[in-house]
Amino acid sequence: MAQKILLKNINIPGINTFEVYRQHGGYAAVEKALKTMSADDVVEEVKKSGLRGRGGAGFPTGMKWSFLAKPEGVPRYLVCNADESEPGTFKDRYLMTHTPHTLIEGMIVSSFALGANTSYIYVRGEMMPQIRILEKAIAEAKNAGFLGKNILGTGYDLEIYVQPGGGAYICGEETALLESLEGKRGNPRIKPPFPAIAGLYGCPTVVNNVESIAAVSWIVVNGGDEYAKIGIGRSTGTKLISASGNINKPGVYEIELGLSVEEFIYSDEYCGGIANGKRLKAVVAGGSSVPILPANLILKLANGQPRLMSYESLAEGGFATGTMLGSGGFIVMDEDACVVRNTWNFSRFYHHESCGQCSPCREGTGWMEKVLHRIEYGHGKMSDIDLLVDVSKKIEGNTICPLGDAAAWPVASAIRHFRDEFEWHVNNPKAAMDGNYGLANYADPIPVVEEAS
């Protein structure tokens, strides 16, 4: 049985309440950190743990913390990014719904480590039920003396507030999130300066994903070295994977990084195989932004070795044959799924969500959506396929924030790996309009694989 850190107690009735959470060892990290450690000690443990940002970028959390400027007399802020919006990702919703105190405890220790006395949790506005859950959890923690003035008599003060977003994917980008938290449109800022120097209200700020912050409590209690023992290589610890699409058991799974992709898809402990006895066609492994891979490449590396669920293994082969772990939004497509339609759908998403600040993204996402729409609806030309590649190249790397790249990659990778499906749509416009199914000749020819022992 794989080790669980974040979801270890998820099935205990009442774990969403302070009382039950506390009975099961909750808030031990706050006691340990505030009473026996210095702020720098906590940062050091997080550095040792090798924890990497769980929101998608995978940047080492401890290193991000150590960049925080500490000028005298200027407040510092910790802002938790709970604007979970990457298609395919729903782990933070799950964690906040079922074990909100895991996040609050992590917020307290992390704020202490950074020297923040006011911290915000920016939750996407659609998650009103989760906002109410978090506000209740905060009130409970405050009531028990773990928040507010002079926490546990240590002299440390902290207030945590929950801020609702307004419905905008772009606010998951950290500087857009800060703009939004300041009551403005979510337009990403030009960097530098980075938030660590000038973030919220121009003050030094750290923005971390829900899952990263939640992992800090365990690291404080058990030590960074222990955390680093879990996982594989530079992919330390556990990761929440949101599994969706055509699988038997969609849901959120906590895995030890390094699990094989094959086991994750086919084992009953996780996805339980492809739904309705179909075959696997393709996977988008890390949220809609990362390159889509056909069945053969997601299960195996180009050299035939099994591909693993880790930052390095998923990226193995670069964009030619690899992808990214991203936020862990694992979208599985069966043999009937239409890659062209799905790519058009994702393009519509990015067009809708582009903030409009940079022309390559604002215009390019619109063009990609339009061209993909006409291919999907039977009006495509053969030259459209290269046109799409061209547009995606002109967006990539030419925008202030990564949304441009995120919009370009799914299109470029779909054409890279499924070009003949696009060509088939152009050559068979009527069938493409009636059926909306793919060619299915990419479906993994291997029958359902037995579980790895």
Add this chain to the structure above:
Amino acid sequence: MLAVKEIKFSTEALKKVDEIIARYPESRQKSALLPLLHLAQAEFGWCSTEVMDYVASLLNINPIEVYEVASFYTMYHLKPSGKYVLEVCRTGPCCLVGAEKIINILENKLGVKEGEVTPDGLFSFKGVECLAACGYGPVLQIGPEYTFYENLTEESVDELLTQLRNKN
């Protein structure tokens, strides 16, 4: 439709406004804009110009600062909507498990196009982008509480509509 009526928060909501503004440092009350717009939408149904002007006056900012924000974010309704706005996720993972069918079903059952309001004023629907519930798709949400309905089927949509109609 909302007839001309004085735009003013209830005493209870005004208390909430003060509570929200107190979350931010001095002179940073503009941070309260998004939460206040949610509050206003829950109270008045949608964000009319009058409602936005009122919010601007509460925060002591220019009306344009409210308009530009309300029009940027998708959750704020800038025109009147049904009492229940059914927002169905239309993004990739949900579509893999039948979201497009659910949108067609809603269109047929309600007899209105996306964004229109049913004649009884009860319903409108719209396709929205990823709601971060991909494992439970197809999903829809209904404001202002943003209650979630998961794993939708034709039957469960029927049931939901009947249930909501019966409440009125």
